[in-house]
Structure formats: C-alpha cells, structure tokens
Amino acid sequence: MATPAPAVQMNCEQFYQWLDEETHAEWVRGEVVLMSPVGFEHQKVTEFLLQVVGVYVRTRRLGQLLYEPFQMKLEHSSRSPDLLFVSNANLHRLQESYLDGAADLAVEVISPESRARDRGEKFYEYEAAGVREYWLIDPERKRAEFYQLGEDGVYQAVLIASTGVYHSKVLEGLWIQVEWLWQQPEPLEVFRAWGLLDSSTHP
Numbered sequence: 001m002a003t004p005a006p007a008v009q010m011n012c013e014q015f016y017q018w019l020d021e022e023t024h025a026e027w028v029r030g031e032v033v034l035m036s037p038v039g040f041e042h043q044k045v046t047e048f049l050l051q052v053v054g055v056y057v058r059t060r061r062l063g064q065l066l067y068e069p070f071q072m073k074l075e076h077s078s079r080s081p082d083l084l085f086v087s088n089a090n091l092h093r094l095q096e097s098y099l100d101g102a103a104d105l106a107v108e109v110i111s112p113e114s115r116a117r118d119r120g121e122k123f124y125e126y127e128a129a130g131v132r133e134y135w136l137i138d139p140e141r142k143r144a145e146f147y148q149l150g151e152d153g154v155y156q157a158v159l160i161a162s163t164g165v166y167h168s169k170v171l172e173g174l175w176i177q178v179e180w181l182w183q184q185p186e187p188l189e190v191f192r193a194w195g196l197l198d199s200s201t202h203p
Helices: 012-018 041-062 090-094 112-119 121-129 186-192
Strands: 025-028 033-035 062-066 071-073 077-079 081-087 098-100 104-111 133-138 142-150 155-156 165-167 174-179
Touching: 012 025, 012 077, 041 062, 041 104, 041 186, 062 090, 077 121, 081 090, 090 098, 090 133, 104 121, 112 121, 121 133, 121 142, 121 165
Parallel strands: 071 098, 104 133
Antiparallel strands: 025 033, 025 077, 062 081, 071 077, 081 104, 133 142, 142 155, 165 174
16 A cells, blocks of 8 residues: 555654655655656656666766655755766765755656646756756657756756757766657667767677
8 A cells, every 4th residue: 555645744854764665755845745656658768767877877987876766855855856866076965865965967757747846846946956957858748858057056958959969067978869768779779879888799
C-alpha cells in the first residue's frame, strides 16, 4: 500500500526522517507532497539520460549524477528532480539522502500532472536557489527547453541550433541531439558521437 502523506505539518528534518526509499515525495513549506507514478515515456527518457549522461560524467570525472527520489534541499522546499548533477566543487554538500543546497544541473521530465509544477513552482525555486542549468523535457509533446542562469540570477532560455543540438554549460563539452530524447539510440552510438569510444569499436 502507498504511504499516506502526513496529516500534520513537519519541518525538513522531520520529512527526511519520515521519508523512505519506496516513497516518492517532496516537501514544500512544511507540507509533504506525494508524487504520482510516472508513465512509460517518462521512464524511457529518464533512463536514457541516466545511462548516457551518467557515463559522460564518470568518464570526464565531472562530479556526481543522481536521480529521483534523491532530494535537493532548498530554502523552503526539498525537491526531487528526475536527475540532478553535482559538480566536483559541490560534492562536499552531499549528505546521505539529500543535497544540501542547489544542484549545478536539474532535469525534470514532464508528466501531464507535473507540467504546471515543473514550469511554475520548481522553475522559480530552482532559479532563486541558483541551480545553474535547468532542462525541461516533455515526452508527450516532444519538446525540450533548456535554461541557463545568467549573471543577473535569472534563467535565460537557450535557443537550439538549426542542427537540433544543445550544448550544456555546466557539463563541460557535453552536447545533446534533441531528437535523441525521443529516439533513444543505443548508448554506444551516443558515446561514439561524443568521442568516448573509437568509431571502430563494436559491442
């Protein structure tokens, strides 16, 4: 049976004590918000990014890539992005079950029930907290948006090149062919495109 949300308010520390690995929830201004189960397309996109970006991060020794339900503790909330990247400079802020402060990169794969939250509350929370890069990926509409934090602390939408490629600012040297998000090619093809494998390498 699903874990019911507590009927009383709690602070963030109490939330972490209550939360278990089987419960997908977030904490917002004293209240626990249970997350709905994700759909198949959401799962496929998240798994693809976890595989390919995870290998890139490890190979380049850039830091640590984590995934939901790992928590990101902000000033008034504790969010659980689908993926979050922590650079080497910020690894000291990693605790056993949460990141104390903003990730360098947060990725939200949008579900129909999360569309308003991911574009609204989380967008402004991540911006205010200093999440340097925010990816919003909508499998249902096959649309991806990429935001980078400007020097003024405001997210700037990054226009995708005519080639359909997005270049990350936080993940040094990483680029994403946006169509990959819907096509999900074999990881080896992506690794070859990124130069992580010799083009003659076979499975």
